[in-house]
Amino acid sequence: MSKTRVAVGMSGGVDSSVAALLLQQQGYEVVGVTLRVLPDVDGAFDAENDPSVVRARAIAEKLGIEHHVANCSDAFTGEVLKRCHADFSHARTPNPCCYCNRFIKFGWMMDYAKSLGADFLATGHYVRIEEVNGVRRLLRGRDPGKDQSYFLFWVPDERRNHVLTPLGTYVKSEVREIAEQNGFVNAKTGDSQDICFDIYGSQYTEFLKDRFGEMTRPGRFVDEKGKVWNTHDGFHKYTVGQRKGLGVAIGVPAFVKHVDPETGDILVTGDKSSVCFDRVEMVNCEWHGGAREVGTTFRAEGMVRYRQRAVGCEITIVDTNKAVAVFDEPLFAVTPGQCAVFYDGDMVLGGGQIV
Structure with missing residues (x-):
């Protein structure tokens, strides 16, 4: 009887290396x-000498498994880079990792794995x-x-039904210990998160x-009374809730409250509470465990940024693509382009992109 075949996405980091070992x-x-x-x-990528490829190949050789380098740069350009460019152009702050997971790692790479x-x-x-x-949740x-x-x-x-995540029951220290015990060359290397942009x-x-x-324009920093405090050379450098690096001295700490892509103006405020909102509208929603009926309302716990x-x-399904969440307390810096994700205990219910 043949073994079940599993393709492991190997970034060259310790996590994916240990995942491959555990599955083996x-x-x-x-x-x-x-x-x-x-x-x-400009010749930035060298498949033979790229550090991530070299480390992944070394682990694959140690485990005695096949190793493939797959070029998905065209798909990544279209599904991640261009989406991020469009977000910045409309004064949204994108989350490239969410795009990458949906369209590349569990989209393109899953199709490649099947091949x-x-x-x-x-x-x-x-x-x-x-x-x-x-249901696999x-x-x-x-x-x-x-x-x-x-x-x-x-x-x-339908994609998650074909996914294995062997590190879900481990903590990071345990993963590094496994790597060290097995003599992995990357046992003490730094995490490879966001490695696609590090280059x-x-x-x-x-x-x-x-x-x-071009995806932006210069503009002004203005307060809620219309007073101009400074200028900037591109609104894409600023996001809702930002305090540092504004170059604005209004007598108290200033926060970005709104970015207007039409004029380029950035609204700043010294009142941090005015950058807190309890109502969040979302589009491009994805709900797990089956479709949610339009008009239904349900309780959950939500977060509008990672580690929050x-x-x-209370979430209301507006249509198949849209939803509105009203939180029990105001949340700081609800940022267009970022993602709102909802939970029932530890289980993910779904979420959407903030507008």
């Missing part, structure tokens, strides 16, 4: 896949996927400091502008 120990036939996501600008004959795709995410009432990982369920809310049910440094918005064209404390709320 559980009796699966494991094959490693390392994605080339970024377009090769290799894999029955499942596995990753090193710290989340649990468990059967609840006969997404739950928070055991390690509260590493839980990544927020970033996976957009992965549809361009922290100014990836400038990379987006250079590649896809979950707060009780």
